[in-house]
Amino acid sequence: MERKKRRPEDETPGDMAQRNQTSESTTALLRELVAHLRMNRTQLREEWARRITQSQLLTAMTREEIFAEATSVYDNYVEVLETGSVEALQAYARNLSERIIPRGVETHEVLGIVLLLRDVLARSLFGKYQSDFALLNSMLDAYEPAANRIASTVGVGFVQERERIIRQQQEAIRELSTPVLQVRDRLLILPIIGVIDPQRARQLTEQLLRGIRANRAKVVVVDITGVPSVDATVANHLVQTVDASRLMGANVIVTGLSSEIAQTLVTIGVDLGKINAVGDLQGGIEEAERLLGYKVIMTGEAANEPQA
Amino acid sequence: MRVPILKQGGILIASIQSALSDEDLLQLRDDLVQQVGKYRSRGAIVDVTVLDVMDSFAVRTLRAIAHMIRQRGAETVIVGIQPEVAFAMVQLGLTLGDVATALDLEEGLAFLGRNPKTGPLHGP
Numbered sequence A: 001m002e003r004k005k006r007r008p009e010d011e012t013p014g015d016m017a018q019r020n021q022t023s024e025s026t027t028a029l030l031r032e033l034v035a036h037l038r039m040n041r042t043q044l045r046e047e048w049a050r051r052i053t054q055s056q057l058l059t060a061m062t063r064e065e066i067f068a069e070a071t072s073v074y075d076n077y078v079e080v081l082e083t084g085s086v087e088a089l090q091a092y093a094r095n096l097s098e099r100i101i102p103r104g105v106e107t108h109e110v111l112g113i114v115l116l117l118r119d120v121l122a123r124s125l126f127g128k129y130q131s132d133f134a135l136l137n138s139m140l141d142a143y144e145p146a147a148n149r150i151a152s153t154v155g156v157g158f159v160q161e162r163e164r165i166i167r168q169q170q171e172a173i174r175e176l177s178t179p180v181l182q183v184r185d186r187l188l189i190l191p192i193i194g195v196i197d198p199q200r201a202r203q204l205t206e207q208l209l210r211g212i213r214a215n216r217a218k219v220v221v222v223d224i225t226g227v228p229s230v231d232a233t234v235a236n237h238l239v240q241t242v243d244a245s246r247l248m249g250a251n252v253i254v255t256g257l258s259s260e261i262a263q264t265l266v267t268i269g270v271d272l273g274k275i276n277a278v279g280d281l282q283g284g285i286e287e288a289e290r291l292l293g294y295k296v297i298m299t300g301e302a303a304n305e306p307q308a
Numbered sequence B: 001m002r003v004p005i006l007k008q009g010g011i012l013i014a015s016i017q018s019a020l021s022d023e024d025l026l027q028l029r030d031d032l033v034q035q036v037g038k039y040r041s042r043g044a045i046v047d048v049t050v051l052d053v054m055d056s057f058a059v060r061t062l063r064a065i066a067h068m069i070r071q072r073g074a075e076t077v078i079v080g081i082q083p084e085v086a087f088a089m090v091q092l093g094l095t096l097g098d099v100a101t102a103l104d105l106e107e108g109l110a111f112l113g114r115n116p117k118t119g120p121l122h123g124p
Helices: A002-022 A024-039 A041-054 A063-083 A087-103 A107-129 A133-177 A198-215 A232-247 A259-268 A281-292 B022-038 B056-071 B083-092 B105-114
Strands: A181-184 A187-193 A219-226 A251-255 A276-278 B005-008 B011-015 B043-047 B075-079 B100-102
Touching (some): A024 A041, A024 A063, A024 A107, A024 A133, A041 A063, A041 A107, A063 A087, A063 A107, A063 A133, A087 A133, A107 A133, A181 A281, A187 A198, A187 A281, A198 A219, A198 A232, A198 B083, A219 A281, A232 A251, A232 A259, A232 B083, A251 A281, A276 A281, B005 B022, B011 B022, B011 B105, B022 B043, B022 B056, B043 B056, B043 B105, B056 B075, B100 B105
Parallel strands (some): A219 A251, A251 A276, B011 B043, B043 B075
Antiparallel strands (some): B005 B011
16 A cells, blocks of 8 residues: 555656656547547446446446446546546545455456456547547557556456455454463463464464463463364474473463374374373363362262262 | 572572673573582572573573582572563474473472472471
């Protein structure tokens, strides 16, 4: 966004100087082009909207919506041709992307409609200047770079918005995925669900270490029941987490190693000797309570049964 | 900067106040090992809370301190390793081996208090 904002200021002086030097005629041609587009606004817009529907683009939107958006894009388009500044169009493209991305509009559709508009306008130029080939040529020389710039602006705006949303969601998932919970005084549990990649493993460890300090934990139960597969990398991350926690004075108990995972680890020869593993989360918490000196006593009717 | 060593009953507390050079670390080692004998201490605590970096020399020296002190009949606890430091250490493969660690000074004192060899701490 910062880059975009700077761009017109950076480019405009050089841009304009260059334009003045090289092609004063281009400006005149563009002015003529803009006048032509203004005059045939209704007809060209309708033609464009028709081509969009025909090409089965923007199927998530109704005909009226397409026409309304088409009008806005058309007006912005003409404005860019007139002023040479893409800033307003950029803002509009961002705004449009924000609205249409949640409705499932794909990148190819957005690029498709912008290219269609380019074609529709080019066709109308062909129609208008077909008698004068030289003029048509210079008109296209003026029109094409501007049109391409517009197409790439809209396309890039859409993709950037999409990437922004993806980043936001990744961030959200990442934050949700690693809760460090205190179950008793000085006892934390860290239930891990889903695939552990190196980035997530790193984040898990950092979060756990911060949690240990914040909660003054002495024992941590890391439950990996929800981790579908463990390979050498993940196992090494686990060992690192255990070592780092120990440096902070906390014991780590790993629970929920399934039989498949246990077999894999033994087969690939990962040294888990330093890890205190207990079968399931319940066992892990019981072991942690033992380490912390807790004794859970049943009260009430069930109290007669011996406590494990 | 020389690390102050405090005596609290049978425990020596080396409280590091700022980043240490290699010489400072060796000085700390010499002072601590010597004073364990002098005061007939049963435990020593090295507080590294202020260190935000621990290189391999620091880790090796801390391990050496703990081993030397053990040979003089006392236990050592390293306390206050920061989360970032702990993470960096395991990533660099630096370990303290069998040396005891604790979250902070309070935990370290409690650990030595529970240890049959060093505790219970003096006093009522």
